[in-house]
Amino acid sequence: MTLITYLTRIHFADGVLEDALWSELESGKKRRPLIIADNEHMHGDLAERLLAGLPIKSRAETYCDIPPIPTEHCARQIADIYHESACDVLLAFGTSRTIDLAKVARVAIAHSGSIGRFTHKRGGSSRIGNALPDLFAIPSISGFGAAVSAHAPLVLKNGERTLMMCKNLIPAVTICDPLLTVNATAEQSASAGADAITHCVEAFLSKGYHPPADGIALDGLKRAMENLQPVLDNGSNIHARREMMAASLNGALALQKGLGACYAISNALELVSDCELDQGGLNRIALPRVLRFNEDAVQEKLQALARTLKMRKQRNFVEGVERCFDDLPLPKLLSELGIGPSQINEAAVIASSDLATDTNPKNIDTEDYLSIMRSVH
């Protein structure tokens, strides 16, 4: 027996942003949104499209100081603005870090004092409660995982890096509009593609019995493998953009089942790095090696993946991913991202205690993580 829960309201259509946002705010009688978005999203055409979706007589506040990982400090600042301006809904617009910050801010808004007591590690999930302000998530080229998931990473005021996890954190509404991605750069598009492929592959291969997630993962993988190159060849190809956004959404929905070692590595490296890392870029480096590591434990599933992509043998699937990733305009080695040997040592320890390690299809320990990361350094 398995418990399957799916998940939140999702609008998905070309050009749907303005109408969906308008309709959701109108039906909820929300007039005082607090927009959380980085500067890139809060200027120019993207911002104008978002603002065009606010109903008449709305008055929006904005918060643009988005850290690489959500911090308690920023969440408190958002909570102060929310209360002082009598806001009634949060709109998180952009990438994962923005949407995750908004999720943490919901807890800060609903509860005064330190938010450390709401972390997963301290058994705080049940204390989060359901009196959180509404959150609408609007991912652009990335951010789909955050937009439909029940967790968020967090740095507490004392510097501790931790995680919040509670189904009440899932945004009430997610709006997916492929037209938001047409101006993304080739690097951003490649990173989003690598991320989508990784989520689909790792979710499908992960332990557990979850037929809907498996089906969604296979469908997402097919869309991504068929449309990533067309998007890189022509960023204005709306059909390919739409399919890639569908793949990203599928990957995000499928990862509810669980992920694997690649996700654990990316997360750990993000935590130990001094500079801002791109998760799609990290996945692009790590996934082929993780697949080689897992290969003997998931032969049947690799054959299923190969069949989905009309390849003949399982080996072809791993090679196919390698070839696909090889062509992407992204770094090929961790050293190119400024990651040093000491950070790899630290990341290996963190990765081995990541929740995704438990669902990796093959047992993996700190030494294995070290070996994988060193091989792509």
Added chain:
Amino acid sequence: MSGAVSVHHGAFGRAALYQLDKPIITHAHREAHLIFYIDSHKANVNVCDEAIAINENYGAAVNPWQPHSFELSNGPGVCMCLVLYIKPIWFLENSQSVEHALSFGTAKIEMTKRVREWVFRLTSLLLDDENSELFDGFLYETTRQCFEQSWRGNKQVGFMANARMHYVDFRVRRSLRLMKERFTDDLEMDWLARASGLSRPHFFKLFKKQMGITPNLFLNTLRAEQAIEDLMVTNKSVTDIGYDLGFSSQASFTRFFASNVGIPPSEYRRVAHIV
């Protein structure tokens, strides 16, 4: 004087049975629009520059933000018509379409047997003037029939036309936002053009080119929308609603409302209800 037999508001938008004896000036709205002749005097609907005679054989379809007007044909009389204002997002959710465009391929809708049946069913529900669980489904089927008919034999360009809407010049977008924020003020077009970073002539030209309507029509739409909402969900008097929207008297507000919506505001409040 023009009046309404029934007006239903719902998640779908609005549906009305009007008896119109006066023209409705050129206006636009964010909803898609279907207009069907039901009884008595015939009429014309002008959609952009195309005149559609609405009668037993044809109805009219208007896309969101398309300017259009209404007039009786052949002199005085009263036209009873079914008028639907359909929210694109509602149609999208019901049709499970990924191409977000409730955009009709043609403005002229033939009253086929099936379209006529659905129009009569909707009309019957409106005449009963009672809430019915059937209303949404009937309205969706009516819209779907017309939508599919409008694209039959036409190359579907609606989506890309719609997609282009999302590449509207940022200065026009800014003006849209400013109008939305200040439409109840006495907005000077010179000021609006300057605040948008354009000269007045360039502003008007660019706005019309990209939005398909003039800035003045856009402002009128915002005022009409707000007036309808106030009439429906507040207890404010018609006079106060007019004042709050920037009109100097109830008479000028009533004139504005009747010429943009079709019937006077007090009549609208009397018959309209939410299903």
